[in-house]
Amino acid sequence: MTLTITRSGRRPAHTPPPARWRSRKVQGWLYAAPTAVIVGVLFLAPLVLVVWMSLNRWPLLGPATFNAPANYLKIADNPLFIDAVLFTLKYTAITTVLLSAVALGLALLVQDRRPGIGFFRTAFFLPGAVGFAAAGLLFYGMLNNDFGPIDPMLQALGITDEPVKWIGTPNMALFSTITLVIWRFAGFNMLILLTGLQAIPAEVYEAAKSDGANRWQIFTRITMPLLRPTMALMLILSVTGSLLAFDQFFVFTNGGPDNSTVSMVMVVYRDAFFRFDLGGAAALSVVLLAALIGLNALMMRRLR
Amino acid sequence: MRRRLAGISLLGVLTLTAAACGSAGGGGGSAQPSDGPVTITMWTRAATQAQSERLVQAYNSSHKNQVKLTVIPTDNYQPRIAAAAGAKQLPDVFAADVIFVPNYTSQGLFLDVTDKIAALPYKDKLAPSHMKLGTLDGRQYTLPHTLDLSVWFWNKDLYEKAGLDPEQGPKTLKEFAEQATTIQEKLGKDGKVHGTFFGGNCGGCYVFTFWPSVWAAGAQVMNPEGTTSLNDQAAMTDVFKIYRGLYENKVTGPTTKEEQGPTWTGFFPKGEIGVMPMPSTTLGLMPAEMKIGVTPIAGPDGGESTFVGGDSVGISATTQHSDAAWDFLSWTVSDEAQVEVMAKNKDVLARTDLAANKYSAEDPRVVMINSLVAKGQTPFALRFGQTFNDPQGPWLRLAREAVFGDAAKVPQLNAEITKSLQQ
Numbered sequence: 001m002t003l004t005i006t007r008s009g010r011r012p013a014h015t016p017p018p019a020r021w022r023s024r025k026v027q028g029w030l031y032a033a034p035t036a037v038i039v040g041v042l043f044l045a046p047l048v049l050v051v052w053m054s055l056n057r058w059p060l061l062g063p064a065t066f067n068a069p070a071n072y073l074k075i076a077d078n079p080l081f082i083d084a085v086l087f088t089l090k091y092t093a094i095t096t097v098l099l100s101a102v103a104l105g106l107a108l109l110v111q112d113r114r115p116g117i118g119f120f121r122t123a124f125f126l127p128g129a130v131g132f133a134a135a136g137l138l139f140y141g142m143l144n145n146d147f148g149p150i151d152p153m154l155q156a157l158g159i160t161d162e163p164v165k166w167i168g169t170p171n172m173a174l175f176s177t178i179t180l181v182i183w184r185f186a187g188f189n190m191l192i193l194l195t196g197l198q199a200i201p202a203e204v205y206e207a208a209k210s211d212g213a214n215r216w217q218i219f220t221r222i223t224m225p226l227l228r229p230t231m232a233l234m235l236i237l238s239v240t241g242s243l244l245a246f247d248q249f250f251v252f253t254n255g256g257p258d259n260s261t262v263s264m265v266m267v268v269y270r271d272a273f274f275r276f277d278l279g280g281a282a283a284l285s286v287v288l289l290a291a292l293i294g295l296n297a298l299m300m301r302r303l304r
Numbered sequence: 305m306r307r308r309l310a311g312i313s314l315l316g317v318l319t320l321t322a323a324a325c326g327s328a329g330g331g332g333g334s335a336q337p338s339d340g341p342v343t344i345t346m347w348t349r350a351a352t353q354a355q356s357e358r359l360v361q362a363y364n365s366s367h368k369n370q371v372k373l374t375v376i377p378t379d380n381y382q383p384r385i386a387a388a389a390g391a392k393q394l395p396d397v398f399a400a401d402v403i404f405v406p407n408y409t410s411q412g413l414f415l416d417v418t419d420k421i422a423a424l425p426y427k428d429k430l431a432p433s434h435m436k437l438g439t440l441d442g443r444q445y446t447l448p449h450t451l452d453l454s455v456w457f458w459n460k461d462l463y464e465k466a467g468l469d470p471e472q473g474p475k476t477l478k479e480f481a482e483q484a485t486t487i488q489e490k491l492g493k494d495g496k497v498h499g500t501f502f503g504g505n506c507g508g509c510y511v512f513t514f515w516p517s518v519w520a521a522g523a524q525v526m527n528p529e530g531t532t533s534l535n536d537q538a539a540m541t542d543v544f545k546i547y548r549g550l551y552e553n554k555v556t557g558p559t560t561k562e563e564q565g566p567t568w569t570g571f572f573p574k575g576e577i578g579v580m581p582m583p584s585t586t587l588g589l590m591p592a593e594m595k596i597g598v599t600p601i602a603g604p605d606g607g608e609s610t611f612v613g614g615d616s617v618g619i620s621a622t623t624q625h626s627d628a629a630w631d632f633l634s635w636t637v638s639d640e641a642q643v644e645v646m647a648k649n650k651d652v653l654a655r656t657d658l659a660a661n662k663y664s665a666e667d668p669r670v671v672m673i674n675s676l677v678a679k680g681q682t683p684f685a686l687r688f689g690q691t692f693n694d695p696q697g698p699w700l701r702l703a704r705e706a707v708f709g710d711a712a713k714v715p716q717l718n719a720e721i722t723k724s725l726q727q
Contacts (some may be wrong), residue, residue: 004385060389061412061621080696144569145559168562254564254695256505258704263694273383274697275690276411278390 054280062278071283081267088264092242099238101117102182103189109195125187136251139180170260173253189234196230341368342628345395348434349381350595352615353444353452369628389413395622396629399449402616403688404671405437413717414445414618420630429657433682434611444617447633448654453610453676454512458579460595466490473599476606477517481546487578488555499555500580507700508693513581517543518683521603530685532723536718543603561708565715584673588650610680691724698724
């Protein structure tokens with residue numbers, strides 16, 4: 001960077017020979033190359049491969065045969081996927097609303113510098129440091145009816161009379177999973193909102209106070225509007241993350257009971273790794289990717 | 305300075321490209337050493353870990369070649385194999401649940417070992433059901449690795465406490481239900497002991513423990529080609545009804561309906577269950593002081609049968625060490641390995657000619673289990689895993705509706721199973 005600036009600063013003194021221009025261009029390419037290679041190898045190449053796979057019958061071993069658009073046409077005949085789309089949308093809506101509310105609440109609680117506030121910030125953020133699959137297993141163990149400690153505790157406190165079927169019914173399974181997701185992600189979203197809150201200049205608040213605004217007015221008229229860009233970021237992360245939900249359902253509920261918690265990505269996983277239909281799974285992934293790009297573009301436009 | 309920076313970036317690009325190419329071509333790049341000891345890799349699933357570990361340990365301590373065993377959680381085994389096959393990174397040798405073998409061979413994952421098997425002196429004595437499922441279009445791909453038979457275990461101490469005859473296990477599924485109910489009524493007051501248990505949210509558990517009752521009654525669950533499901537017929541629904549009654553009368557452990565599979569065999573050894581279907585491989589793992597009776601699974605009114613499960617083992621189609629791999633595989637079915645490793649630990653043998661050996665004679669239960677190999681069945685279907693084992697497959701829904709939910713949905717869900725089998 002420094003080198004380039006020095007060079008361009010010096011440039012008017014000399015007439016730059018064409019050879020140097022070319023070397024400058026080459027140099028630019030060289031600087032960009034490592035990133036370009038990483039993006040190419042880890043993102044573009046797999047993307048092209050997935051699209052190509054979705055146009056073929058793709059066996060585990062052996063040559064693929066072109067069969068487009070069969071893999072796309074059969075998506076409509078996949079009732080598990082259609083159900084999964086509806087379930088994932090429902091899950092995304094509930095999770096996003098609850099997660100945003102909890103994260104905002106936490107952020108407002110810990111936004112001011114007070115003695116000991118670091119402890120609470122750390123405590124709220126800490127679940128985010130647990131791997132998601134590990135968190136799923138943790139909840140599975142904690143809420144397990146045979147050996148989990150939560151049920152005996154609730155019974156000892158007299159809150160429940162018998163073990164709660166935490167993942168035994170569709171609604172309880174969804175509720176337990178959302179609790180897991182909020183526990184795991186609220187702290188992280190709180191952190192995002194906290195950066196937004198602290199970017200609001202103190203003078204704005206002081207001005208509002210001297211104008212006689214009460215706390216509620218300050219919150220709705222100052223904090224919320226100025227937090228909008230940060231909220232937009234959090235929403236996009238939360239919606240995208242929820243639509244791609246996999247670990248929590250795969251590890252914690254295993255899609256059950258009775259296929260009531262099967263997310264879209266779980267169907268992709270099942271088609272690829274249980275049914276060995278790699279082409280069909282690739283087609284589902286491409287559809288999912290297209291939908292996500294569309295949705296994110298829409299959200300970016302609305303929230304800007 | 306500038307030139308050096310450019311040089312460094314160029315070097316970086318080259319390294320990255322080389323790394324990328326290296327990882328893509330790595331699978332086929334390693335050359336097979338012509339001599340000297342070889343280390344081959346092997347995968348197995350957790351369900352039969354103990355048997356595989358014993359075999360590998362005994363082989364490694366007596367051979368120059370070594371086997372490096374990786375154990376993978378049972379539920380993740382199929383996806384791991386699929387992912388590895390797609391990436392051409394299968395181990396040299398892998399065991400597989402015998403019911404998945406037809407699918408794997410049809411996908412070309414195993415190396416054809418027909419000629420090698422033909423050279424074995426005891427080639428006709430290898431466990432017949434495993435050999436049948438490892439044969440495709442007249443070519444053979446696998447050897448029996450472990451045999452895991454479903455049988456009923458009963459807890460003699462609990463039977464005695466409940467006033468039942470501790471030496472008499474159930475002879476019919478109806479007796480099974482009566483005895484489980486007695487245990488529940490006499491001993492289940494404090495919620496610790498329960499009459500029976502089964503994996504109520506686990507497709508593989510249902511086929512392993514319920515189907516033998518259908519076979520014992522002389523009926524079938526699929527057509528021989530594995531393309532039509534018969535699970536809506538009376539022989540199956542009668543079995544479901546008996547288990548449904550046990551669940552409704554709260555004779556089953558409290559988490560029966562939610563049990564997804566990983567822990568379903570964990571309750572019996574704790575002494576909490578009166579009588580339940582169990583895998584025979586767990587007999588050697590039971591607490592030494594526990595008095596356990598073992599009896600064949602029966603139909604509602606009698607008969608006896610078993611699900612001959614377990615693992616087959618084959619050489620992966622992509623291996624670089626097929627000779628070393630066969631050296632290990634053929635050793636695992638040798639007299640030495642079968643008697644001194646498998647029989648010594650009360651396991652069912654992969655060879656019928658060794659069923660009577662110096663170890664099995666010590667325990668009549670082991671003799672009984674070995675005798676069931678000929679009476680039991682291993683169902684054949686190309687689409688077995690995705691239909692019956694997969695938690696999102698159609699079988700688990702049918703079984704759960706039949707036992708816990710709306711049994712009227714069974715015919716419609718049976719049609720779903722047939723559809724899945726024909727995919």
